[in-house]
Every structure is written in C-alpha cells, then in structure tokens.
Amino acid sequence: MALSRRGGTGLVHVDGHTDFRHPGNSDKCASVAGEDLAAAVGLHWPAVADIDGLGPYFDRQRVVHIGHREDDEEATEARATLGLVISAASAIEKTPDEVGSATRDVASAGYWLQIDVDVLDASIMPAVDSPDPGGLNTSQLTALLAQLAPGAIGASVTVFDPDLDPDGRYARLVTDVLLRGLSELGKDL
Template sequence: MIALLSAPTNLGLRPPQRGSVPGADKAPEALREAGLFRRLLAGGARDAGVVLAGRYLDDDDVRPVGHVRNETAMVDHARRLADRVVSILDAGDAPLVIGGDCSVLLGIGVALARRGGVGLVHIDGHTDFRHPGNSEECASVAGEDLAAAVGMHWPAIADIDGLAPYFDARRVVHIGHRDDDEEAAETRGILGRLISARDLREQTAENAASATAEIVGAGYWLQIDVDVLDPDIMPAVDSPDAGGVSASELIELLARLAPGAVGASITVFDPDLDPDGRYATLLAEIIATGLARLGAAYPSAIS
C-alpha cells in the first residue's frame, strides 16, 4: 500500500530574494488541492500525515563558514522524517513523500541507512552534486543533496548519526540532467550510471529503466525533482533549465520504475510560481499516473 507522507520543507533552498522565503513548502497542500491525495486514496493508498519543518531563516549574513543554510532545523527535520519513513516501511507500506525541497533526501537516506541501505534513482534536472570539494558556494542543500546522500559533503548533513553514506554511490543512478551540467563529469566517475535528459529521449524510457535496474538492484528509492521537466511544461520550480523531458516521457519512466521501488519522493514544486494552479494539476496527473503501482513488484524490500 502507498502511504502518502507530506514533508513541507523549504529549508534547503536559497531565498528568492533577500528577506523572502521559497514557496516549496506549500507544495503538499497545493497538490492536495489539485486532487492528488484524493486520487491516490481512492486507489487504495493511505494518508500517513505530515512531518513539519522548522522556521526558514535567511541567515546568509551570520552563517559560519562550513555550514549550510538552515542547517540545525534541517538536521532536526531529517531525523523526524527518518523516524516516520522507517515506521511506514516497518508496516509494510511504500512511502510516497510529498515535499518540499529535495533536502528531504537527507531524512529518507537516514531512514534507509538505518534499515541496511538500498539503491537510489535520482531523477532531477540537475545532478545536485555541488559539495565542498568542487565549490566554494556550498549553502543550499537542494543543489547539493545527492553529494550529501553519498557522503561527499560536510559531516553535519552527510553523516547524520554516523550513518554516512546513506546510499552507496555504486548503486546510484542519476537521470535527467542537462548537457551543460557543471558537475556531470565528476559524477560520471563516482555514481553507478548517469543518464542525461537527452540520453533518456534517445534511449527511450524502457531502455533507461532497464539500464537503471542493472545498477540499483532489487529495491531502491525514487527521488524525483520536478525540474527534470522542461520549463515550457513546468516553470514553477526554483531553477528551471531548458532541455528537460516531457510529461509523457516522465510518466512512462516512472511507471516502469515505480513497481520495483521501496518508496519515492517528489520535490521542488513551488506553488508561489503557479498562481492559477495549472501546474499543480499537471503534476498531480504525472504523480498519480506514473507512481500508481509504487512498491507493487517488490514488497519484500519494504517489509
């Protein structure tokens, strides 16, 4: 059974402008309003509640070197999210975490590391592999979550409770970055496989899913950042970049990957950039269709 878990956090994002806060924490309720929860509950899912995050602080002027934005609140949220994800998995259900920004991958990673670890399919318009070894700009975990998830970041976020790495890099596949991604070359030598948005279109979703399964193995987590979609289709994200995939391409990829996953997370949709709700409606359709069979083919990995 799918267990819907809301994680309304914006802690991993940069402020849109000084003194303001990102809107990604509004995504779970915007998607509920767009009918996502109703559709999935009607299909047999259950509502597993919400894990609230702490207050967002624009702390650029006072944050010490070697720390990310909202670090203390983010680590606290990660631990509480991990507790909830573990409880869902222990009940034999497949968590569907509705974020929020992709710093939720920290808590998810902690949860899965506690249970012995699984592979990761990281679907994102960016590799999110900025880290202290390749950048002096580290501050926003939403652009650094994959690096942290495989242990290549400051220990405060990459080694919560001594569990680093949350995912074995050799069992990680990233899908969806653009051709000009700055960290792609580095990740190609670290991750199990890298598939760009262009590669996905050329290989087809069927071949990409098959190639992914060879790396991640039986049972894995699906992390989907909606900026993998082309901004002509989904502009309501923090960092839109041309060259993304279409809605139908993403739905087909998810439909092929979802049955073998232990759970999934959806991140970085910003309702503040969707005033009439049209993009929430589109995203609800993508999630409800693409992830309808989440966990169906691999229940033993969940329980």
C-alpha cells in the same frame, strides 16, 4: 537516514540537475538543494552527510541519476562516482524500457525513487526554482516513472513551487504525471 539504517537500499535520483556540488568541488556550498545527491553518497560536510554516524546514506555504486541538462557543471564527476548517470538528452533518445532496465541493473530492486519536478522542460514546468530548457515532457516523465516505480520501496517529490503557480495549473499537471507514473509503486517487491 532510515534507509541507511535499513542498509542495502539503492537510490534513483530523477532531477534536472545532478545536485552534485559539494565542498570538494565548490566554494559556494550553502544550499543543500543543489548538493543533496553529493551529500547522500557522503561527499559533503559531516553535519549533512553523516548525521548520527549513518553516512554515506547510499552506496555510490547503487545510485542512478537521470535527467540533468548537458551543461551541468558536476555531471563529469557524478559519472565518475555513481553507478549510472543519464542526461535528459540521453533519456529522451532511449526508450523508457531501456532506461528502466539499465537503472534496475545498477540500483537493484528496493531502491528509493527521488523525483525533482525540474526534470521537466521549463516550457512545461516553470513552477520550480531552477527551470531549464532541454528537459523531459510530461509523457516521457510519466513513462519513465512507470518503468521505475514497480521496483521502488518509496518515492519523494520535490522542488515544485506553488508561489509560481497562482491558478494551480502546474500542480494539476504534476499530480497527473505522478498519479499515472507511480500507480504501481512497489509492485515488484
């Protein structure tokens, strides 16, 4: 909402899922965690997508999603609606510089960077509520974040579940990726 008040802010959504479920494409809307990107661009109930009359929070054409798996049910609609949508497989095939450049072309400088750690492959990061195979490895995510961080005005990190990490090994892994990947956050602004 604060970014909506500011105006003109892009969004880069790095997530293992498009989170593009909404009342227009599903009767199962009940968990904003699977619906947050749709809500951010105004495709949800007004109580979620238009708080204080500020929706949509981001201009759809300045929104980039990176990292969903090929079987994501809402990927086709996200591609038709958002400025740029890149699957995990495509992000892995391209260089981090190519993905970063394409992202900056759409989101422009001064975007918000949202990172959901389930973008990592389930074999690397099982301490999330929806672990799936086919995601990025830690080196790929670190390199991608290093490309994206300099143009971001801020970042948020979600979905890590400490209850699924009793010895703290996955928390240390996420912390390492974030420290290295976001070390130059906002540098280019």
